[in-house]
Amino acid sequence: MSSKDPVEEKKTTKKSTKKKTTTKNTSSKEITNESTKKVTGYIGQKVMKGDLIKLDLLGKTVPTAIDNTSVTFQVSNMDDAAKLPNFDPEKSHLYTPELVLVGEKSGSVFEKIGDLLTSGDIKYGEEKNIILDPKDAFGVRDPKNIEKMSYKKFMGIAKEKPRLGMEFRNEKTGKTGQVITVDQGRIRVDFNHPLAGRQVEYRVKPLERMDKFEDKVFAFISRRIPGLEQDKFPLDHNKSTNTLNITTPDFFGLQQGVGMSEFYVAYDLQNNLGLETVNFIHSYKKPPTPAPHDHEHDHDHDHDHDHEDEKVDLGKDDSIAEEIAKPTNKKSTTKKSTTSKKPIKKTTTSKK
Incomplete structure (x- = not known):
């Protein structure tokens, strides 16, 4: 999961380029980034x-003759992130490498970057720079994506007064734009991508290849649910039924949004690793019963003290107290809470 929002703007003297997609080999650089230290064994091997x-x-924008600024919009390691003016070390999960199945058009990287990875011209640990034209990146600017609306309509959707540069989202259409003009009760909102129309430059570096089945599975889990420890998710892969059981930590299933995240993990595993069924097993263990306490009074029992006054009248709740006092042999409850089966393909035949 990488940070893809525009996060840095700086002046640069680099001239505008009108070249089409190009690559620049920087493999001679010594690898010093913390995120690349694991890949020593892969250096020199081609990405396949x-x-x-x-x-x-x-990722950053390419300066132009009109706009000589360069905006960094994507970083995927802590060293690059630390150079940003708004870097937050508490959000390290935002600055992580992209998980890519080379050759699959999954949308995790732009198509031209995918073509570079399958070209056989890049090796693990090697850096290459590639420049993408707008049509190959965030698209060209389309005047039709600039919408005019009345003040009343804007207020009905945004529920706040329009301000120049503010973000505007229409929940009905799902479109997000930016207010570009506010004039005499008329508002113009630009629904083009903020980087539409800009050339962008990417520095690309393959870091690590996952060969073991367990590592592949956990990589897909981490992409959807970051910040987890691999040994906390034991796997049981039944090859005969092509079923994978994933045991989660205690009470993991109670976390908000886990169900939807597990659905997407199952989708990734089924489409990328060919699994038929993915089960997530959630356990809810009974807490240990506290040891009985020896209730001894520190005061003298020979005084005139009415202990009957200390009794609590449970009334109708006596049955509840008796039920709580009953011993139980139940130790834990384990259930397969989420099962995702690969959809059955339906064939539709249309006869002439």
């Missing part, structure tokens, strides 16, 4: 189609 890899990306 079908490899499941972690890919380090640094």
Whole structure:
């Protein structure tokens, strides 16, 4: 999961380029980034189609004659992130490499970057720079994506007064734009991507290849649910039924949004690793019963003290107290809470 929002703007003297997609080999650089220290064994090996890899990306806009600024919009390691003016070390999960199945058009990287990975011209640990034209990146600017609306309509949707540069989202259409003009009760909102119409430059560096089945599974889990420890998710893969059981930590299933995240993990595993069924097993263990306490009074029992006054009248709740006092042999409750089966393909035949 990489940070893809525009996060840095700086002046640069680099001239505008009108070249089409190009690559620049920087493999002679020594690898010093913390995120690349694991890949020593892969250096010198070519990235091949079908490899499941972690890919380090640094994306920024290319300056133009009109706009000589460069905006960094994607970083995927802590070293690059630390150079940003708004870097937050508490959000390290945002600055992680992209998980890419080389050769699959999954949308995790732009198509031209995918073509570079399958070309056989890039090796693990090697850096290459690639420039993408707008049509190959965030698209060209389309005047039709600039919408005019009345003040009343805007207020009915946004529920706040329009301000120049504010983000505007229409929940009905799902479109997000930016207010570009506010004039005499008329508002113009630009629904083009903020980087539409800009050339962008990526630094691309393949870091790691996952060969073991367990590592591949956990990589897909981490992409949807970051910040987890691999040994906390034991796997049971039944090859005969092509079923994978994933045991989660205690009470993991109670976390908000887990169900939807598990659905997407199952989708990734089924489509990328060919699994038929993915089960997530959630356990809810009974807490240990506290040891009985010896209730001794520190005061003298020979005084005139009415202990009957200390009794609590449970009334109708006596049955509840008796039920609580009953011993139980139940130790834990374990259930397969989420089962995702691969959809059955339906064939529709249309006869002339």
